[in-house]
Amino acid sequence: MKSFKKVALAGAALMPLCLSTPAVAGPDDNALIWSTDREISVPFVWWDTVTEMGAMMYHIYDTLVYRNPETMEYEPLLATSWEWIDDTTLEFKLREGVKYHDGSDFTADDVVKSYSMLLDPATGVRNASFVSWMGAVEKIDDYTVRLNLEKPFPAALEFLAGTRMAVPAAEVWDDLPKKPDGTTDFSQMPSIGTGPYKLASFTPGEEAVLTRNPAYFEGPKGQPEIETITFRTIPDQETRVAELMVGGLDWITDLPSDMIAQLGAMPGVKVINGPDMRIAYLVLDRLGKSGDTPVADVRVRKAIAHAIDREAIAKQIVGPAAEVVNAACYPTQVGCTDDIPHYDYDPEKAKALLAEAGYPEGITVEMGAYRERPHSEAIMGYLAQAGIDTKLTYLQWSGLRERLTAGDIDMAVRTWASSGLNDISAIASVQLSGAPDDICQSPEIQAALAKGDTTVDPEARKAAYKEALTMVAEEVCWIPLFSYSKTYGVNEALEFFPTADGFPLFYLAKWAE
Amino acid sequence: MLAFALKRLGLTLLVLVSVSIITFSLVRLAGDPAIALAGPEATSEEVEAVRAAYGFDRPLPAQYATWLGDVLKGDLGFSNILQRPVLEVVMERLPVTAKLAGLSVLFALIVAIPLGVVAAAKRNTIVDRLALSIAVVGQALPNFFFALVLILVLGVGLRWLPISGDKTFLHYIMPAIALGYFATPAIMRLTRAGMIEVLDSDYIRTARAMGLPRSRVVMKHALRNALIPVVSLTAVQLGFMLSGSIIVESVFSMNGIGRLGWQSIQRTDLEVMQALVLIISVIYLALNYMADLLNGLLDPRLRVQ
Numbered sequence: 041m042k043s044f045k046k047v048a049l050a051g052a053a054l055m056p057l058c059l060s061t062p063a064v065a066g067p068d069d070n071a072l073i074w075s076t077d078r079e080i081s082v083p084f085v086w087w088d089t090v091t092e093m094g095a096m097m098y099h100i101y102d103t104l105v106y107r108n109p110e111t112m113e114y115e116p117l118l119a120t121s122w123e124w125i126d127d128t129t130l131e132f133k134l135r136e137g138v139k140y141h142d143g144s145d146f147t148a149d150d151v152v153k154s155y156s157m158l159l160d161p162a163t164g165v166r167n168a169s170f171v172s173w174m175g176a177v178e179k180i181d182d183y184t185v186r187l188n189l190e191k192p193f194p195a196a197l198e199f200l201a202g203t204r205m206a207v208p209a210a211e212v213w214d215d216l217p218k219k220p221d222g223t224t225d226f227s228q229m230p231s232i233g234t235g236p237y238k239l240a241s242f243t244p245g246e247e248a249v250l251t252r253n254p255a256y257f258e259g260p261k262g263q264p265e266i267e268t269i270t271f272r273t274i275p276d277q278e279t280r281v282a283e284l285m286v287g288g289l290d291w292i293t294d295l296p297s298d299m300i301a302q303l304g305a306m307p308g309v310k311v312i313n314g315p316d317m318r319i320a321y322l323v324l325d326r327l328g329k330s331g332d333t334p335v336a337d338v339r340v341r342k343a344i345a346h347a348i349d350r351e352a353i354a355k356q357i358v359g360p361a362a363e364v365v366n367a368a369c370y371p372t373q374v375g376c377t378d379d380i381p382h383y384d385y386d387p388e389k390a391k392a393l394l395a396e397a398g399y400p401e402g403i404t405v406e407m408g409a410y411r412e413r414p415h416s417e418a419i420m421g422y423l424a425q426a427g428i429d430t431k432l433t434y435l436q437w438s439g440l441r442e443r444l445t446a447g448d449i450d451m452a453v454r455t456w457a458s459s460g461l462n463d464i465s466a467i468a469s470v471q472l473s474g475a476p477d478d479i480c481q482s483p484e485i486q487a488a489l490a491k492g493d494t495t496v497d498p499e500a501r502k503a504a505y506k507e508a509l510t511m512v513a514e515e516v517c518w519i520p521l522f523s524y525s526k527t528y529g530v531n532e533a534l535e536f537f538p539t540a541d542g543f544p545l546f547y548l549a550k551w552a553e
Numbered sequence: 554m555l556a557f558a559l560k561r562l563g564l565t566l567l568v569l570v571s572v573s574i575i576t577f578s579l580v581r582l583a584g585d586p587a588i589a590l591a592g593p594e595a596t597s598e599e600v601e602a603v604r605a606a607y608g609f610d611r612p613l614p615a616q617y618a619t620w621l622g623d624v625l626k627g628d629l630g631f632s633n634i635l636q637r638p639v640l641e642v643v644m645e646r647l648p649v650t651a652k653l654a655g656l657s658v659l660f661a662l663i664v665a666i667p668l669g670v671v672a673a674a675k676r677n678t679i680v681d682r683l684a685l686s687i688a689v690v691g692q693a694l695p696n697f698f699f700a701l702v703l704i705l706v707l708g709v710g711l712r713w714l715p716i717s718g719d720k721t722f723l724h725y726i727m728p729a730i731a732l733g734y735f736a737t738p739a740i741m742r743l744t745r746a747g748m749i750e751v752l753d754s755d756y757i758r759t760a761r762a763m764g765l766p767r768s769r770v771v772m773k774h775a776l777r778n779a780l781i782p783v784v785s786l787t788a789v790q791l792g793f794m795l796s797g798s799i800i801v802e803s804v805f806s807m808n809g810i811g812r813l814g815w816q817s818i819q820r821t822d823l824e825v826m827q828a829l830v831l832i833i834s835v836i837y838l839a840l841n842y843m844a845d846l847l848n849g850l851l852d853p854r855l856r857v858q
Contacts, residue, residue: 081636276803279717282708282709
């Protein structure tokens with residue numbers, strides 16, 4: 041028995057020597073590994089719109105216009121200046137001396153080729169509504185291009201700063217292989233950009249490795265600091281947390297709320313809470329399409345708005361960086377204003393409004409939801425205190441969307457992240473302009489939004505949106521609740537700046553000295 | 554024996570067809586494939602365009618007939634989400650799962666057979682009970698939980714093993730333990746029962762009476778006979794490992810077909826979901842069928858059922 045013990049002890053002692061630990065990222069080799077549960081199938085956002093690919097677009101490619109993530113102002117990137125020739129013509133002067141990763145020069149031909157491919161239906165770009173505003177693109181000279189829009193589109197700069205507007209080298213489109221059905225296999229497109237990082241290797245669904253571009257031009261993105269950035273897909277949250285603890289990962293996000301305190305106390309790890317452009321809102325059956333519903337009465341809808349303590353839900357349940365939202369947009373978005381009627385938390389007023397509407401005993405309504413259950417349960421709790429009993433119908437998004445389209449639900453908690461676009465047209469004009477799942481269906485609101493969407497003059501545009509937002513608030517068919525917040529678990533030595541659109545910008549990150 | 558084999562084969566095929574019909578219907582009822590395919594930011598028109606383009610507006614039986622026809626021709630379809638042929642995607646991932654399942658079964662056998670032998674040899678003693686409880690814990694622990702315990706102890710605590718991925722052999726150790734442990738109780742109990750039966754038989758008594766040492770009798774003469782049913786059980790367990798790997802592969806971030814299945818469910822990739830259920834069913838049913846035949850060969854009583 042004694043000898044067995046000896047052998048076991050020796051074995052245990054030797055174990056760590058036999059099993060070499062895997063290479064660990066971090067400050068020592070100036071590398072960074074980040075991970076989420078999402079997979080990337082094609083390394084270009086036109087065919088794979090996951091946020092992670094979107095984030096990598098900003099690293100590998102550049103756009104004509106840069107949206108400064110701190111000031112939210114538009115700055116010149118691949119373009120050096122731009123000018124509205126008229127309401128539908130936008131002209132860009134391009135930056136000279138910019139080199140692609142393969143050494144070729146960036147010129148107007150690359151822009152014309154990329155944007156033409158983007159507009160060509162055969163390219164099969166996902167969510168074509170993002171680019172359909174562009175009419176045609178025209179080369180004026182080697183360093184001047186002109187966009188000829190079909191109709192006035194004041195949010196053009198915001199969209200031009202977006203991930204889809206990346207400008208790969210024109211040659212990437214040549215000689216692409218065909219799929220079995222005869223169409224071009226764009227997933228085989230080579231990755232040649234001008235950005236601060238190059239795509240060094242890519243394994244669909246698993247990994248993408250970016251390496252620093254030492255010849256990156258001096259521009260608003262600055263010079264990248266970190267040498268290698270690796271994205272890994274790890275589906276299980278606990279596994280990601282464990283990897284962060286042992287240094288196998290340097291950056292994870294969407295931490296489970298029960299782990300935030302625990303992780304924050306871990307040595308070598310810090311938790312960052314940042315803003316999130318996603319906002320939650322209640323939509324209500326204003327027109328009474330679901331039958332004899334109390335929410336068809338505006339006083340009941342106002343009662344619901346007054347009954348919810350949004351501040352408490354935002355700070356206590358959603359996260360420290362979450363904020364109460366009063367208008368149907370994210371506060372930083374161009375065209376968004378808070379100068380509209382507010383519904384502050386006032387349960388007594390809610391009860392009085394219910395009584396006035398003829399429901400002194402309270403009401404029972406059905407509420408649909410599809411995302412975070414605790415948020416919906418908190419809303420239900422506050423509503424119950426004001427005499428509004430809710431039956432929660434928790435569905436997958438496709439299921440809830442069917443109910444909303446059919447118009448047979450009293451109200452629902454919805455959320456929208458504006459696809460990271462900092463312009464009100466990415467939310468209000470999408471959600472309130474009469475799509476089948478919009479249960480507001482107000483022609484007046486739609487008209488005001490349409491005016492904003494097509495007015496190029498900034499002040500007139502803001503006024504149109506303010507009018508629309510005021511009507512939404514008065515009709516109370518869309519009750520804005522709160523913005524989300526994002527949590528990040530990162531290596532303690534990593535300097536990371538969180539952005540509200542949720543795209544991690546590692547070209548701004550660096551390891552602390 | 555031929556009649557028995559044919560009857561079993563017929564039943565196996567029948568199960569296979571039922572599985573394919575049920576899967577085909579269920580995956581389409583679970584969510585609207587057109588909405589999933591169009592993506593969360595798509596407009597209603599885009600969703601409708603996708604619905605028409607991919608034929609999701611056709612009646613279910615018609616969609617099934619087309620699919621079955623293609624499968625019989627060896628075409629498992631084209632994943633609209635991955636934009637690649639399904640067979641190619643599955644084949645790329647199968648080696649990881651096969652390796653994992655093989656290692657898991659190996660682990661299960663290494664743990665379960667000695668435990669079963671010891672338990673039978675020391676029947677009804679504390680050793681027997683201990684062996685049984687070690688095995689039963691394996692079945693009682695949900696494997697995602699056991700996997701996390703392994704990660705915490707071997708990965709985070711001791712830092713002996715890599716936590717996620719499938720790049721090296723070391724990456725397979727924790728997943729194989731997590732998956733294989735679950736199979737130990739069944740194998741262990743069957744080994745124990747078989748050993749007890751064999752040890753009580755006349756020829757063992759004869760062998761002992763001839764003065765052969767006990768260890769030699771147990772290991773050489775008894776174990777060989779007791780293991781026959783274990784072989785067919787192991788075949789079935791191997792099939793079970795293929796499907797059980799869904800959770801384990803996700804936890805350890807291994808790119809096998811288990812994780813592919815989980816991903817396909819999340820992104821409503823109908824083509825891949827269907828193909829995976831079909832492939833796993835085929836493997837499982839084939840292993841079961843072979844186990845049936847083996848049992849039928851070994852035990853004539855089963856053939857006349």
